[in-house]
Every structure is written in C-alpha cells, then in structure tokens.
Amino acid sequence: MPEVTFDALLLLSFGGPEHPDEVVPFLENVTRGKGIPRERLVEVGEHYFGFGGTSPINDANRALLAGIEASLARHDVDLPVYWGNRNWRPYLRDTLERMAADGRRRIAVFVTSAYDSYSGCRQYREDLFEASQGLDVELRRLRHYFNHPGFVGSFEAALAEGLTDMPADTRLVFVTHSIPATMNEASGGPGAGAYVRQHHEVARLLTAAVGRGDYDLVYCSRSGPPHVPWLEPDVNDHLEKLAADGVGAVAVIPIGFVSDHMEVVYDLDTEAAATARRLGLRFVRVGTPDTRPAFVDMVVDLLLERDAAERGLDPVRAVVGDLPPAPDRSAPDCCLSLRSTREAVS
Numbered sequence: 001m002p003e004v005t006f007d008a009l010l011l012l013s014f015g016g017p018e019h020p021d022e023v024v025p026f027l028e029n030v031t032r033g034k035g036i037p038r039e040r041l042v043e044v045g046e047h048y049f050g051f052g053g054t055s056p057i058n059d060a061n062r063a064l065l066a067g068i069e070a071s072l073a074r075h076d077v078d079l080p081v082y083w084g085n086r087n088w089r090p091y092l093r094d095t096l097e098r099m100a101a102d103g104r105r106r107i108a109v110f111v112t113s114a115y116d117s118y119s120g121c122r123q124y125r126e127d128l129f130e131a132s133q134g135l136d137v138e139l140r141r142l143r144h145y146f147n148h149p150g151f152v153g154s155f156e157a158a159l160a161e162g163l164t165d166m167p168a169d170t171r172l173v174f175v176t177h178s179i180p181a182t183m184n185e186a187s188g189g190p191g192a193g194a195y196v197r198q199h200h201e202v203a204r205l206l207t208a209a210v211g212r213g214d215y216d217l218v219y220c221s222r223s224g225p226p227h228v229p230w231l232e233p234d235v236n237d238h239l240e241k242l243a244a245d246g247v248g249a250v251a252v253i254p255i256g257f258v259s260d261h262m263e264v265v266y267d268l269d270t271e272a273a274a275t276a277r278r279l280g281l282r283f284v285r286v287g288t289p290d291t292r293p294a295f296v297d298m299v300v301d302l303l304l305e306r307d308a309a310e311r312g313l314d315p316v317r318a319v320v321g322d323l324p325p326a327p328d329r330s331a332p333d334c335c336l337s338l339r340s341t342r343e344a345v346s
Contacts, residue, residue, distance in 0.1 A: 008104035015085025016055025060259035122335035125344035144326035150298025154289035162286035176256025178219035249282035
C-alpha cells in the first residue's frame with residue numbers, strides 16, 4: 001500500500017442549486033460584489049428553471065467523488081475524500097471545519113478547473129485561504145491538468161465516439177467559458193495569456209488525434225457588460241459563420257468543462273443545438289470527461305505525484321503535447337485580478 005503524507009483529499013468545485021428556491025440565492029453568491037441587479041439574476045435563473053431548478057454539477061461531483069474513492073481503493077491508497085463548493089452547499093468552509101474536526105490536517109485539494117485564469121485558479125485559491133482561517137489545516141492544491149493524458153485522453157475517447165455517425169468533413173468546434181480579455185492576459189502571470197494558449201494546445205492535440213487538420217476555438221456564457229472586451233467569438237455567432245461558409249456538420253467539444261455543467265446543458269445542448277437546427281447544420285455535442293476511468297485515475301495520479309514532491313522526491317509528471325506540466329505552487333503574480341486584493345494560498 002503506497003504511503004502518503006496527506007490526511008485527506010478535498011474535491012473542490014463551483015457548486016450549483018438543487019431546487020428552484022435555491023437558484024437566485026445561488027446566483028447572488030456567484031455574483032456578490034459585482035453590482036448585478038436581482039432582475040438580471042432572475043432572468044439568468046430561467047436557464048436553471050428549465051431543468052427543474054437543478055444544476056447537474058452537484059450530481060456530477062457526487063459521481064466523481066465515488067469514482068475517486070474507488071480509484072484510491074484500486075491503487076491501495078487509504079485516504080478519505082471530502083467535497084466542498086465555493087458557491088453552494090456543501091460550502092467549502094463547512095467542509096474544512098468538518099475535516100479539521102475529523103483530525104485531517106494535511107489536505108490535498110483537487111479543483112474541478114483544468115486551466116489557468118482568475119476564476120479557474122486564483123479565485124479558488126483565495127477562497128481556500130479565506131475558508132481555512134482559524135483552522136489547523138495545511139492545504140496543497142494539486143496542479144492544473146489541462147495537458148495531463150487522463151484529461152486529454154478522456155476527451156479524445158469522447159470525441160471519437162461523437163464522430164462515429166458524423167460525416168468525414170465535420171468541423172471541430174472547441175468551446176470553453178468566455179472570460180474578460182484582461183483576465184486571459186493575466187492568466188498564468190502578467191501578459192502570459194495562458195488561458196487561451198492552454199485551450200489551443202488541447203484543441204490541437206485532439207484535432208490531431210482524430211486525424212483532422214483544422215479546428216475552431218470559440219466561447220460561451222459571456223456575462224459581462226457590452227463595453228468590456230471578452231473572449232470571442234460566441235459559439236452561436238460562429239455557427240452562423242460556418243453555415244454561411246457552406247459547412248454542413250459540426251462537432252461541438254466542451255473542452256473548458258470537466259463535466260456537464262449548466263453551461264454545457266443549456267448553452268450548448270439547448271441554445272447552440274437550436275441554432276444549428278435553424279441553420280440546417282448537422283450537430284453533435286461531444287461528452288465531457290465526467291467519470292471516465294482515465295479522468296478519475298488522473299486525480300489519484302496527481303495526488304501521488306504531489307505527495308512524492310512533498311517528500312522531496314522527483315516524481316514523473318505526466319503530460320502530453322508541447323507545454324510543460326503546471327507548477328505545484330502558483331507564483332504570487334499568477335492569475336491576478338484588478339478587482340481583487342484578497343490573499344490566496346500559493
């Protein structure tokens with residue numbers, strides 16, 4: 001049985017409502033401090049109400065947690081797994097308090113965000129710092145994994161499945177969450193632009209894996225004011241362009257998401273699919289890693305990798321493609337936001 005120095009693994013995610021009465025309070029948590037009027041939150045909430053007021057993310061995390069526990073058992077690693085969210089129950093602070101009460105002091109943290117950005121990196125680390133105040137715990141966030149073979153390989157398998165009944169000239173359209181252009185520029189460090197670069201790397205690898213030469217990287221879920229530049233093009237606008245260019249079939253691959261979040265089931269399965277039908281485009285939405293064995297086992301691989309590094313060893317860091325593995329510890333200027341002055345775990 002592998003010896004590990006950690007006392008527990010924390011699965012840290014975004015969170016989501018599970019009842020119609022929870023939708024607007026959840027959105028208030030997500031947007032707190034941004035000055036967004038309640039009427040706008042109610043409007044956005046309609047996305048959730050169309051699915052019974054329930055986000056799929058919590059069930060996805062329950063399934064992932066069960067998968068991680070099973071993978072740990074297969075690897076003979078005896079380590080408890082806990083789950084906490086940034087924006088809804090189970091809240092991160094409540095989970096950390098329970099872990100501390102259970103005597104868990106050295107805690108590895110797996111975040112359900114594969115890429116660098118303020119919202120996908122530093123904001124999680126800020127919340128970890130804030131939620132751990134006054135608790136006798138040490139937190140070690142596992143590295144970003146956009147180029148880990150378990151992540152890329154899971155999308156490769158899903159893409160191959162999605163293309164099974166599609167024509168050979170199907171256009172590959174990779175989709176991720178739009179963010180402000182300034183947030184992309186700060187991702188990975190000032191001027192680094194890691195968010196876009198990392199997504200292009202994943203898209204390139206997957207395109208090559210299925211023997212295609214061209215692809216598009218587009219965005220969904222823009223939520224900022226019109227005068228603030230966000231990453232473009234929007235997926236629906238891009239489908240319009242493809243149809244005008246004579247493209248007849250598209251495969252939409254949500255590489256920005258580890259499971260079927262609301263942005264996937266609404267923005268892609270509902271809105272983008274409707275756009276494709278209107279345009280006469282043949283359309284398939286490719287699956288996410290979710291609980292595919294390679295993705296679940298990746299979590300354990302990252303845990304054992306970080307544990308070895310904490311013990312002063314030089315572990316093999318599995319990656320595919322041309323970019324190096326992400327560092328264990330984020331630099332002080334990684335993924336800064338001009339709006340935030342909060343402290344963050346490294």
